[in-house]
Amino acid sequence: MAPIKRLFPLIARLIAWPVLAVLICLEPIIRVRITHLWTARIGHLALNTLIYAAARRRLGPEKRTFRIFFGANPCNRQLFNMWKRVLPVIESRVLSAIYHYAGQRVQKSRVFAPLDCNAGLHKNIALCNGVLSFTEEEERLGHELLQRMGLGPDDWFVCFTSRDPSFHEARVGHDDKDHRNCTVESYLDAARLVTERGGFAIRMGAMVDSPLPDIGNPRIIDYASKFRSDFGDIYLLGKCLFLLGSPTGTISIPSLFGRPVAMANNLPYMAMPGNPISLLVPKLIREPTGELMTFAELHRQGMFNCNPGANKEPWVWDQSEFYARTGRWPVDNTDEEILDLCRDMFDRLDGRAPDPEAARLQRLYKERFWAEVPEVVEYGPDIGPSFALKYRHLIEAS
Incomplete structure (x- = not known):
């Protein structure tokens, strides 16, 4: 052969x-x-x-x-x-x-x-409001799936997912981007918030390290471990109120149907195109000394160059070898930060404007660090307002 x-x-x-x-x-x-x-x-x-x-x-x-x-x-x-x-x-x-x-x-x-x-991606995707839809038969199958998971015809839900190494280890034997990983447990407080507001929180994932822990809340559903299918992956992400996600390929699915995304643990600092009300919060980066790097310093060193349209080497900050060599390390978002991001997304969906100071910091973040890609400034996702207030010193530092 x-x-x-x-x-x-x-x-x-x-x-x-x-x-x-x-x-x-x-x-x-x-x-x-x-x-x-x-x-x-x-x-x-x-x-x-x-x-x-x-x-x-x-x-x-x-x-x-x-x-x-x-x-x-x-x-x-x-x-x-x-x-x-x-x-x-x-x-x-x-x-x-x-x-x-x-x-x-x-x-x-x-x-x-x-x-x-590259050309026009943020504007076109933001303004087209989705390009795919489900057939009547797919809607019937989707309703059957929701019923099996315990949802009724009038129930709403939020999907959530965290990146772990299992998918990549199963496909190629190793995970060469483990700096993107985070724990699903850090999303559970946000999942509880969804259920407190009357919805269901559905954990997604093609392959996962382990099932969700038993937390005694029947409205938090481990679809990834118990119900997962190719069809279900697309149907749920196309029908959710929003996806509370992490830097995985799954993050792109809701945009096919015009659904918003709240991305936690964003790394590298790519502004994923999609619904214009989407939000993100990045992982912070610590120096070998333990000091947090400011966004201005990260910008000078190329962290934001991964956005399509930035005319520089894009992927140096998306290589695990880079972190090992420099002694820097990414800091996962805390449970509280992910919970705040979830609250902020509900506020956006409900039409509540952020605190004026948070809104100023959101504009500043975009205009300072994504200015090389004007489409991101106009149509890309905003940084979460609660996160912006918490780390205003990292946004404003020169």
């Missing part, structure tokens, strides 16, 4: 190059674009595709362009099938293999180039 496998790149190029030549010759008449969907991870399958779909929803079809998509072995079958309803998608392992083995010269050609994930 090994000698045959060495022939795969040659075979792929023998197929891809003639196709590429023909399509380039056709460009005076029509531009054909054949685009590979990122199907291996749900964050990419959701967000990268949403960026394109939202642009088309707002701006109309690409001029003089016929684009088809292809992919195989999706990480979430339900989401992949929903994309096939709104985009011309060919599911083919053969096409995916040819693309993979044909090499970078083919992959980076204008015919096969990946989607542009």
Whole structure:
């Protein structure tokens, strides 16, 4: 098998190059674009595709362009099938293999180039208010799922999730971004708040380290351990009042349906595009001395450059090796900070404006640290107002 496998790149190029030549010759008449969907991870399958779909929803079809998509072995079958309803998608392992083995010269050609994930993403996604919807049959299946979990037809719910290493360890044997991780226990006070307000709190996750502890509250539901399915992942995140999340691919799903997100433990400092009322609170960073770094210092050292459109090296702050080498370490949000974030999101949904000083700090945070990406300033999520008041000294420091 090994000698045959060495022939795969040659075979792929023998197929891809003639196709590429023909399509380039056709460009005076029509531009054909054949685009590979990122199907291996749900964050990419959701967000990268949403960026394109939202642009088309707002701006109309690409001029003089016929684009088809292809992919195989999706990480979430339900989401992949929903994309096939709104985009011309060919599911083919053969096409995916040819693309993979044909090499970078083919992959980076204008015919096969990946989607542009920068231009207009925050504005288009914020203003399109979702691009996917459920069929009548999917709604019926969704209601059955909710009923099995103990929810009635008039009940509302908030989803919550924390990033842990189990998913990545199961897929590739290790988690090379463990600085993003946090404990699900730190979200439980916020989950209790949801239930005190009359809702249900549903714990999400494709794979989790352990079930939720028994806290004696039947309105806090461990869907990830007891009910999880590809369909349920998308249905619940598409129907929740909001997602109280962490830096995982799951954070991109609610935006497909116009639902807001309250992201705790944000790291690196990426302003995820989505519903314009979304909120976030970042992990803080400690120096080897134990001192907290100010946001101005983090900005000078490139922490905010991970936002699409910032013309600098984006991922240095998203490498576990970087933290080990520098002796710095991320500080998880506390239970109280996540609880405050949840309260702040309820206030936003209820139309209650934040404290005027908190609102000033929210504007200052955006204008100082995301000024290089004006779309984030106008359409990106705000930092949580309670968090801004608590750490105003880190926001205002020069």
